[in-house]
Amino acid sequence: MELNEINAVKNILGLHLPTDPRWVDLAAISLEDILTDHAYCEQKAATTCISLIQKHNDKTLLVKELAPLVTEEWGHFRLVLQELQKRGLSLGRQRKDEYVNQLLAFQRKGGNPEERFLDQLLTMAMIEARSCERFKRLSEGLNDEYLRRFYRRFMESEAGHYVLFIQLAEHYIDAEKVRKRWAEWLVEEARIMNTLQIRGDRIH
Numbered sequence: 001m002e003l004n005e006i007n008a009v010k011n012i013l014g015l016h017l018p019t020d021p022r023w024v025d026l027a028a029i030s031l032e033d034i035l036t037d038h039a040y041c042e043q044k045a046a047t048t049c050i051s052l053i054q055k056h057n058d059k060t061l062l063v064k065e066l067a068p069l070v071t072e073e074w075g076h077f078r079l080v081l082q083e084l085q086k087r088g089l090s091l092g093r094q095r096k097d098e099y100v101n102q103l104l105a106f107q108r109k110g111g112n113p114e115e116r117f118l119d120q121l122l123t124m125a126m127i128e129a130r131s132c133e134r135f136k137r138l139s140e141g142l143n144d145e146y147l148r149r150f151y152r153r154f155m156e157s158e159a160g161h162y163v164l165f166i167q168l169a170e171h172y173i174d175a176e177k178v179r180k181r182w183a184e185w186l187v188e189e190a191r192i193m194n195t196l197q198i199r200g201d202r203i204h
């Protein structure tokens with residue numbers, strides 16, 4: 001990877017650790033597993049948005065912004081499902097999501113409701129940002145031209161989602177607090193990425 005490309009990823013997404021370049025090659029040979037894992041990522045994005053709406057029904061802007069996001073993420077799920085079906089593959093089983101589970105463990109669970117709310121939004125921002133970076137890798141590194149374009153569309157969508165979750169956080173919570181906590185999330189996410197094995201059958 002070129003140095004300026006690493007900086008671009010850092011600047012756009014704030015991620016501290018770019019994906020190991022070997023990951024795309026591994027993903028290319030486990031395409032069925034990648035598509036299945038990706039399908040469930042989209043499904044979880046949709047269901048998490050629904051649960052945020054249910055938990056924070058009093059927050060008008062959040063409800064307004066996340067309602068269409070549910071439709072969009074569910075649309076993504078259907079697009080990936082279509083790809084599986086086109087290839088004569090079935091959806092397959094949902095696997096344990098090590099990455100997301102480790103992020104969830106970093107959320108502050110007790111105490112201050114504002115801090116809990118902030119962490120819920122930043123968890124989503126984090127997953128969107130890393131997914132965007134992974135889709136970028138796929139959109140640049142896969143040999144199949146059709147799949148490169150397929151993943152480029154996802155990359156663009158998820159970049160917008162990452163920004164939306166940060167903006168929602170800043171709407172409800174002091175921007176300085178958001179910035180400080182986001183910096184902690186970025187450090188923790190890089191630590192988590194370093195503990196995970198590079199696997200071609202997982203988006204994260």
Ligand SMILES: [Fe+2]
Nearest residue numbers: 042045073076
């Ligand atoms: Fe999505």
Ligand SMILES: [Fe+2]
Nearest residue numbers: 045128158161
């Ligand atoms: Fe998304």
